[in-house]
Structures are given as C-alpha cells and as structure tokens.
Amino acid sequence: xxxVLLIICDGLSDRPITELGGKTPLEAAKTPNLDxxxxxxxxxxxxxxxxxxxxxxxxxxxxxxxYDPNLYYSGRGPFEAVGIGMEIKPNDVALRGNFATVDSAFxxxxxxxxxxxxxxxxxRALNDMLIEDTKVYVSVGTGHRAAVILRGKNxxxxxxxxxxxxxxxxxRSAYALVKTASAKKTAKIINQFVRRSYQILSxxxxxxxxxxxxxxxxxxxxxxxxGILPKLPTFLEKYSLKAACIAxxxxxxxxxxxxxxxxxxxxxxxxxxxxxxxxxxxxxxxTFKTHDFVFVHIKGAxxxxxxxxxxxxxxxxxxxxxxxxxxxxxxDILIVITADHTTSSILxxxxxxxxxxxxxxxxxxxxxxxxxxxxxxxxxxxxHIVGKHLMPIILDFLGRAPLMGA
Amino acid sequence: xxxVLLIICDGLSDRPITELGGKTPLEAAKTPNLDxxxxxxxxxxxxxxxxxxxxxxxxxxxxxxxYDPNLYYSGRGPFEAVGIGMEIKPNDVALRGNFATVDSAFxxxxxxxxxxxxxxxxxRALNDMLIEDTKVYVSVGTGHRAAVILRGKNxxxxxxxxxxxxxxxxxRSAYALVKTASAKKTAKIINQFVRRSYQILSxxxxxxxxxxxxxxxxxxxxxxxxGILPKLPTFLEKYSLKAACIAxxxxxxxxxxxxxxxxxxxxxxxxxxxxxxxxxxxxxxxTFKTHDFVFVHIKGAxxxxxxxxxxxxxxxxxxxxxxxxxxxxxxDILIVITADHTTSSILxxxxxxxxxxxxxxxxxxxxxxxxxxxxxxxxxxxxHIVGKHLMPIILDFLGRAPLMGA
Numbered sequence: 152x153x154x155v156l157l158i159i160c161d162g163l164s165d166r167p168i169t170e171l172g173g174k175t176p177l178e179a180a181k182t183p184n185l186d187x188x189x190x191x192x193x194x195x196x197x198x199x200x201x202x203x204x205x206x207x208x209x210x211x212x213x214x215x216x217x218y219d220p221n222l223y224y225s226g227r228g229p230f231e232a233v234g235i236g237m238e239i240k241p242n243d244v245a246l247r248g249n250f251a252t253v254d255s256a257f258x259x260x261x262x263x264x265x266x267x268x269x270x271x272x273x274x275r276a277l278n279d280m281l282i283e284d285t286k287v288y289v290s291v292g293t294g295h296r297a298a299v300i301l302r303g304k305n306x307x308x309x310x311x312x313x314x315x316x317x318x319x320x321x322x323r324s325a326y327a328l329v330k331t332a333s334a335k336k337t338a339k340i341i342n343q344f345v346r347r348s349y350q351i352l353s354x355x356x357x358x359x360x361x362x363x364x365x366x367x368x369x370x371x372x373x374x375x376x377x378g379i380l381p382k383l384p385t386f387l388e389k390y391s392l393k394a395a396c397i398a399x400x401x402x403x404x405x406x407x408x409x410x411x412x413x414x415x416x417x418x419x420x421x422x423x424x425x426x427x428x429x430x431x432x433x434x435x436x437x438t439f440k441t442h443d444f445v446f447v448h449i450k451g452a453x454x455x456x457x458x459x460x461x462x463x464x465x466x467x468x469x470x471x472x473x474x475x476x477x478x479x480x481x482x483d484i485l486i487v488i489t490a491d492h493t494t495s496s497i498l499x500x501x502x503x504x505x506x507x508x509x510x511x512x513x514x515x516x517x518x519x520x521x522x523x524x525x526x527x528x529x530x531x532x533x534x535h536i537v538g539k540h541l542m543p544i545i546l547d548f549l550g551r552a553p554l555m556g557a
Numbered sequence: 558x559x560x561v562l563l564i565i566c567d568g569l570s571d572r573p574i575t576e577l578g579g580k581t582p583l584e585a586a587k588t589p590n591l592d593x594x595x596x597x598x599x600x601x602x603x604x605x606x607x608x609x610x611x612x613x614x615x616x617x618x619x620x621x622x623x624y625d626p627n628l629y630y631s632g633r634g635p636f637e638a639v640g641i642g643m644e645i646k647p648n649d650v651a652l653r654g655n656f657a658t659v660d661s662a663f664x665x666x667x668x669x670x671x672x673x674x675x676x677x678x679x680x681r682a683l684n685d686m687l688i689e690d691t692k693v694y695v696s697v698g699t700g701h702r703a704a705v706i707l708r709g710k711n712x713x714x715x716x717x718x719x720x721x722x723x724x725x726x727x728x729r730s731a732y733a734l735v736k737t738a739s740a741k742k743t744a745k746i747i748n749q750f751v752r753r754s755y756q757i758l759s760x761x762x763x764x765x766x767x768x769x770x771x772x773x774x775x776x777x778x779x780x781x782x783x784g785i786l787p788k789l790p791t792f793l794e795k796y797s798l799k800a801a802c803i804a805x806x807x808x809x810x811x812x813x814x815x816x817x818x819x820x821x822x823x824x825x826x827x828x829x830x831x832x833x834x835x836x837x838x839x840x841x842x843x844t845f846k847t848h849d850f851v852f853v854h855i856k857g858a859x860x861x862x863x864x865x866x867x868x869x870x871x872x873x874x875x876x877x878x879x880x881x882x883x884x885x886x887x888x889d890i891l892i893v894i895t896a897d898h899t900t901s902s903i904l905x906x907x908x909x910x911x912x913x914x915x916x917x918x919x920x921x922x923x924x925x926x927x928x929x930x931x932x933x934x935x936x937x938x939x940x941h942i943v944g945k946h947l948m949p950i951i952l953d954f955l956g957r958a959p960l961m962g963a
Contacts, residue, residue, distance in 0.1 A: 514572050514903055516581075516910070516932055532932060534941040536608055543609025547909035554907065555606060556613025556626065557633040557782055 152513045155392070155444045155545055156435055156478070157487045159215070159403075160471055161208060162453025162494030164506045164525050168461050176452070176461050176496065177507070178524040180468040184475040185509070185523040188486060192511030194520045195533025197541065198503070199492055205503040208453070211491035212406045214538035217390075218383060225308050226378020227402070232298040234405025237290045239380050244301040244308050244337055246377045247292070250369030251314075253349065257322040257371075259315065263295040265367035270297065272357045273369055277348055282340045289372070292401055293422065299374060301340060307333035312375035313345050322373065341374060348372040385411030386444070390546060395438045397431050398448035399423065407446060415445075424451040424467050428474035436477060439484065453494045461496035485512040485548055487541075493525075508533060508541075512548055558919045561798070561850045561951055562841055562884070563893045565621070565809075566877055567614060568859025568900030570912045570931050574867050582858075582867050582902065583913070584930040586874040590881040591915065591929040594892060598917030600926045601939025603947065604909070605898055611909040614859070617897035618812045620944035623796075624789060631714050632784020633808070638704035640811025643696045645786055650707040650714050650743055652783045653698070656775030657720075659755065663728040663777075665721065669701040671773035676703065678763045679775055683754055688746045695778070698807055699828065705750070705780060713740035718781035719751050728779065747780060754778040791817025792850065796952060801844045803837050804854035805829070813852060821851075830857040830873055834880035842883060845890065862900035870902060891918040891954055893947075899931075914939060914947075918954055 165175040172179070198204070199211045200220060209227045210220040228245035239245055250270050252261040270291050277289040285303030292298055309328040315321070325341040327334030349371045352358060358368035386394040388411075396407025397415045399422025404414050417434045419427030428449055435445040449471060455464040478486055490506035507528040518532035536544070546552040571581040578585070604610070605617045606626060615633045616626040634651035645651055656676050658667040676697050683695040691709030698704055715734040721727070731747040733740030755777045758764060764774035792800040794817070802813025803821045805828025810820050823840045825833030834855055841851040855877060861870040884892050896912035913934040924938035942950070952958040 514574065514901075516573060517579075518932060518935060530936060532602075532935045534602070534935070540608040543909065547609055547611055550901070550904040550906060550908070552609065552611040552909055554611050554613055556616025556630060 152483060152485055153443065153549055154439045154484045155487065155549065156447065156484050157444065158447045158449065159212070160452055160488070160490050161448065161450045162456050162492060162501070163468065163490035164493040164504060165456060165461065165464065166493070166495045166497060166502065166504065168496060171461060171465070175525050176456075176465040177468055178526070180465045180472065182468065182472040182523055184472045184479050185488065186521060187479045188475070188488065188511045189509055189523045190521055191517060192486070192509050193516050193518050193533055194510075194523070194528035194531030195508050196505035196529055196535050197489060197508045197538060198505045198535065199538040201537055203503050205501050206492050207501065208491050209402060209406065211538070212403065215489070215491065215541050216386070216410060217539055217542040218410070219539065223381045223383055225381060227376035228298065228378045229380040230402050230405040230409065231292065231296070231376070232290070232300055232405070233380075233408050234401030234403070235290055235292045235298055237288065237298055237300055239300060240302065241382070242306060242379060244306045244310070244377055244379055246299045246341070246374040248297045248299055248372045248374040249314065250295045250297065251371050251373045252367040252369065253322060253371045257349070259318045259320060259322060259373075261367050262314070262318055262373065264369035267295045267361075267367070267369045270295070270369060273352060273355060276351050276355055277372065280344065280347065282343050285340050287344055295369070296401075297372060299344070299372070301337065303340075305333040306337045306379070307331060308377050308379035309334050310338050310341060310377040313341065314373035314375040322371065325374070337377070341377070345372065345374065380409070383409055387411055390444075390542060391551070392444040393442045394444040394446065395442040396446045396448070397434055397438070399426050400448065400450050403448040403450070412446065413442065422450045424455055424463065426451060428471055432474050432477060456494035456496040457499050459496055459499050464496060482513040485510065485545065487545060505535060508536070510544070510548065515548055558889060558891055559849065559955055560845045560890045561893065561955065562853065562890050563850065563951075564853045564855065565618070566858055566894065566896050567854065567856045568862050568898060568907070569874065569896035570899040570910060571862060571867065571870065572899070572901045572903060572908065572910065574902060577867060577871070581931050582862075582870040583874055584932070586871045586878065588874060588878040588929055590878045590885050591894065592927060593885045594881070594894065594917045595915055595929045596927055597923060598892070598915050599922050599924045599939055600916075600929070600934035600937030601914050602911035602935055602941050603895060603914045603944060604911045604941065605944040607943055609909050611907050612898050613907065614897050615808060615812070617944070618809065621895070621897065621947050622792070622812075622816060623945055623948040624816070625945065629787045629789055631787060633782035634704065634784045635786035636808050636811040636815065637698065637702075637782070638696070638706055638811070639786075639814050640807030640809065641696055641698045641704055643694065643704055643706055645706060646708065647788070648712060648785060650712045650716070650783055650785055652705045652747070652780040654703045654705055654778045654780040655720065656701045656703065657777050657779045658773040658775065659728060659777045663755070665724045665726060665728060665779075667773050668720070668724055668779065670775035673701045673767075673773070673775045676701070676775060679758060679761060682757050682761055683778065686750065686753065688749050688753075691746050693746075693750055701775070702807070703778060705778070707743065707746060709746070711739040712743045712785070713737060714743075714783050714785035715740050716744050716747060716783040719747060720779035720781040722781075728777065731780070743783070747783070751777065751780065786815070789815050793817055796850075796948060797957070798850040799848045800850040800852065801848040802852045802854070803840055803844070805832050806854065806856050809854040809856070818852060819848065828856045830861055830869065832857060834877055838880050838883060859900050862902040863905050865902055865905050867902035888919040891916065891951065893951060911941060914942070916950070916954065921954055
C-alpha cells in the first residue's frame, strides 16, 4: 500500500434536520459503498482547523494538507487567481471579484449581474491597465467571477473588501487594514481601478447589448479577498509524495497548483451538483500510474447546503456514494474520505462541527463503526483529530513517516 | 495508594496481521492477567509524542516521562553512554557505535562484525586517545555495541553519522550539521578517531585470532547518534517521587540514570526475548520498600516485531502476562502498563499508531473495557492522551498533583 486517494467532499457534513427525521443529509442518505469502506476501515472526527473554528474552504484545505493557515493564508484572492490559471509573482496583490450591476450612484442592484456568463470581452477591456506605477491584470473566472492581480512596488494585501456582500447598498471604498504607506497606496489603486471599471464597462458593447435584451449589465467589478501569496513548500518537498489534483472549482485547482500538484483535467467535472463524479474517480485511479497521491475535490454538497437544499444534498451524497463503487475492494490504495468543513443546510453557512473521517487500507486497525455519519464515527478509533494531524497519520499508515529520535 | 509501578512494554502494540485472523499480536495473545487488570482499571490510547509522530525509543521514553523531547533530546549517544555506565560531563559529545567489519577501502562487509561479543579488549585499545586537544573515551556496550565520549573545548553534537546504516557501501565521513567552528572541529575529530580505530583494530590480536578462526574482525567502530547531554531535572525534582529503574537494555538504564532514578540490577534481565520478566516484577515489588515509583522496561516485543516475528511477539506477550500475576490483586499500587510506541511486524518499523494504556489502582474510575488491545481500549475512559499527559494523570491518581489556582 503506497498510494493515497484523498477525497474531500466539500461541506459534506451537516446538522440534524427535522424534515429528515432528525438525521443529517449524510445520515439520511443511503450510502452502501461508504458503509462498506467504513466496515473495513477506521474512523473519527476531524476539526479541520481547530475545535470551534469555522473555516472557509481555502483555509480548510490548507489546514488539512498540513499548511498552517496562520502562516500560509493571507486572503482568498491569490488562490482564486492561480486557480483560473493566472501567473502570480512574489509581492503581487491578488483579489477575487464579481461582475455586478450598479446604478449611477454606485448602489448595487445585483451582486452577480443576473449571473452573467462568458465575460471574456469584459475582462479583456479591463486587463493590462496602468494605475500610477502599478499594472493591473484581470482574468475571467467561472460564471460572473473574475480575478485581479496588482503588480507594482510597495503593495500590501491587508486591504478591506470593496464588495459589501449585499445588495441595495453602495459599493464600499477599499481601505488599508494596517497603517502602512504600502497598504494605503494599494487601497487607493484598488479604488481607482473599481471606478475605472465602471467607466469602461458601462460603455462596453456587450453590456449595451445585454441592456437591449432586458438583461442586467456587468458594469462594475466588485473586489474582495485581497492577499499576497506566501511562499509555500510543495507537497513533494514536504511529504515526498508526487501529487495530483482533480477538481472542478477554480479555488481547489488553485490550491493544488500552489502546492505543486499536477492538475488533471476531467472535462465533466464542473464544480457544481451536475458534475460527473464517476469520471473523476476513474481519472484518479488512472493517475496512480504516475502519481503517489491524488486529491479529488467534490463541491456539490456544499453548494446545495448553502442554498438550504438538504434534500438535494442528500441525493448528491447518494451520487457520490454510487461513484465510489470501484474503490470498495481496493486494498492497494489508502482511501481517505472526509470533508473540508460542515455546511448547515438550515443556517446556510459553514459551521465548526468536526467532519467525519474515514480511512481504509491494508493491515490497518478497523473499529466497530459500521455507518459513515457525523455521529456514528464519534466512537471510531481515530478519535478526535485536528487537520494538521491528517497528513502525518497518512504518512504513518504508508510506513513513510519520519522517525523522531532513534 | 502511594506507589506507582510503570511497566513499559517496548513495541507492544502492532497492526492487524492477516495470519492472526486480522488481529494484532496483543489481541491474539491470551492475556488473562492483563484482562483482569483492565476490568478493575481504566484504559485509553496514548500518542506517545503526538498524533502522527513516529518516535524512536529514546524520544518516546523522554516524552512519556514528561520531558519534552523538543527540549531535551539531542541524539541518542548520550543516553547509550550513560546506560552502559560511562560518566558524562556537561559539553561532552557522546556517540553510540558498532564494532563492524570493513575492507581496506573502508567498504562495509558486516555492520556488526559477525555479531562480535566480549569486545572489552578492543575498547581498551581505543580508550583514552588524545586527538588534537580532545580526549576520547570508549566503553563496551552489549554485544557488538560501544559508546564513545569526546571531551574537549568547543565541541558540538550536531554531527552526521559515520555509520551509513547499510552494508556494501563505504564508511561515511562525519560532517557538521550546523555551520559553526565547533561542529566542524568535532566532525574532524570523529573522522580522525574512526581512521585510527581501523589502524589499531585491524592489527589487534583479538581480531587476528578471529580471522584465523574464520570469523569477521571488529576492525572499525562505526559511530552514530552524536549529541550533547542536556541538563535534565531529576524525577525527584520534577515529581517529588523517589524512583527506580529496572531494565535490561543500556538505553533504558541510561534514561533512568539521567532522570536520577536508582538502577536496580536484575541479573536475569537481558533486554532480549529470553529475559526473566517474573524476576523483574518481583524485584520491582521489593523496591517499593524504599522507592515510590518503579519503572520496569521490557524490550522483547519490539525486538521480535522488528524481526517480523509476529508469532514470537504473541508468545512473548503471553510471557509478559504470566509474569503479571502477582499484580492482579495489588490495590495498594497504581499499576500503569503501556508501550513506548507501536512496532509493526509487517513493516518491521516503529509506527505512530497510538499505544494502549491501562491504569489500575484503588478508588479510580473503571470503564466498560474488558480486554487489553489496540482497538478495545479506544473506547476507554482515558480517551486519547498524548505522552506529556501521563505523569500528570499518575500524580493526580495518587492525590499528589499540584493545584493550579486556589
């Protein structure tokens, strides 16, 4: 056993829901394959960052890959930018953004411009701008999303969001979160960029066409998540494992790339509930010909829970389970299945509840747990761990952990 | 209840083994005495250093005695040297070594010189050498083992191993692991010593005699595990417990001495599977007339697992169990039985799997666990602890823990 398949089901776990008879979507779903893996594996609960800490998906992934987010996280922008294929350099400030609709007083009508898509002409119109001494690069994300990179002297990532995260209010001015000249300069450039984006976009032919068709124009770019990318040791450097990443969403590809993982493109992987999970698992199994460690990210459950759709989440979990059938008897691979965080379908937010963790391999301890659920795994042999323990345990199960002492 | 008997069964725990019906050697062994102690005690799993950390025996013992290895561990040499009775002074660099066989090109033929024994004449020939301003002391260990102390000005323990840990390759040159003049000087002295050991040993009458008899000569001393001994508070200073150590292996006696424990010699304790465990337990019980805390170390299970002999390990565990019969009803002593680390009989290495822990005394909580095994104790009342928690729990069970606050 010298290969690892780590499947992160984003927002898999949940809280009990009255309409599901007091069960969570994971507990209510029929998951025969997960349960078979549990029977020949060992289980526990993982606090992905720490007990009581409610993580975003970016911070959660860093933590469970063993990269302390207190050292390595400085805003989501850089991860999104890398995820959509932008080249980022040391000291670049990166932000993520939405194409949105505002009125002439900068009041937000729609944060997603009617879920505008195919925004390449808009990003091209904004790309490669010079503000003071700083170059601004803009690149298209999925749907209404984009990423922005600022490249210049003395920039700082500690800047507030322009995006107020709600509609009916005015666009905010970015301001420095630390009292340094570099932060003040960066905030000023961001504010200038946002104003110029409105001037350019509101006159853009694509938006004129959308307005004629009765659609909302993407007439501004709302920025958030500013950060400077830290220097991250690669997965290979840290764990001596040749790793690959299979994901639909840009953030997860971005994290994979930043950790030096090879990105395996699976065209049917959409990062949405319609994704083809079977195709991702098949691609993962093929990838073991060349790689030691494959990270598969499955987004759907989180999206559905954030929409409050617990029935859809239950069905999506059953879809995940069906895709796992090729794994049930694979003893040559260490199979690790868990979540990056809990997403409550009632609260429609991430919560800090620990996530269930399942590890199945050859000649490992099993435990008495027979079902994969938030409550059932609480008596598993792994007990309660925190995210930073996951990779050391994986290395140890492979017989590849470093020895401390002699 | 004011006495503590701590029995460390080195490498006691293991992973499931197909040939044992998916049980570990501990689970497969018939252990009626351990099970009786479990029934009147409480249990849990202990991560001896931390979750996912794979410890050497030296680091593991420091950690479970409450001495943070990050502060107190600097290579195994000093522990071995003290263990075989050498006097070590502050700033001495100590190393452990093997008498080995090399050819004239310093290629290693046998790392243990045909498991040479009775090497006192060889160590005497090397002892008390002067290299530059540094005195070199050599003392005989068990079997092919020896320890070396360097005493001089400006020495440093951060030196690489001369021993390449495999055969068919050349002896390595020691080099400085830190860029200081003291480390460079120390490496140079070690390399000179190793060369001179070859000159002296290859001409030694004992080796000439071995060669005539067709035996491999111990014609070089391969050094490893350099370190300078840190200042350790004694067990008495730290815990107000008068402690004694009963062990066969030099390392464990060394750790006991370094912590200020009195070493109780039990002639039948060999540090090998043929050791007389009954004699050690009897000696321990006698020692309570004068001491509060007795540490008994039993090495055999680890040795057998490192040889892949899981059936031998199972039998050895049954031998341990048989020796415990005098303890089953002793409520006047807090009996603590655990391991320093897991040793996998399949991988033949230490692993980071937590070790089972059993504590039995008077008027303590019991739990529902009835068998002593890696999986059975996972639901015990002690839960998952790390090594640094063991001594505080022991002190508290005695009613002797310090009060924090008022």
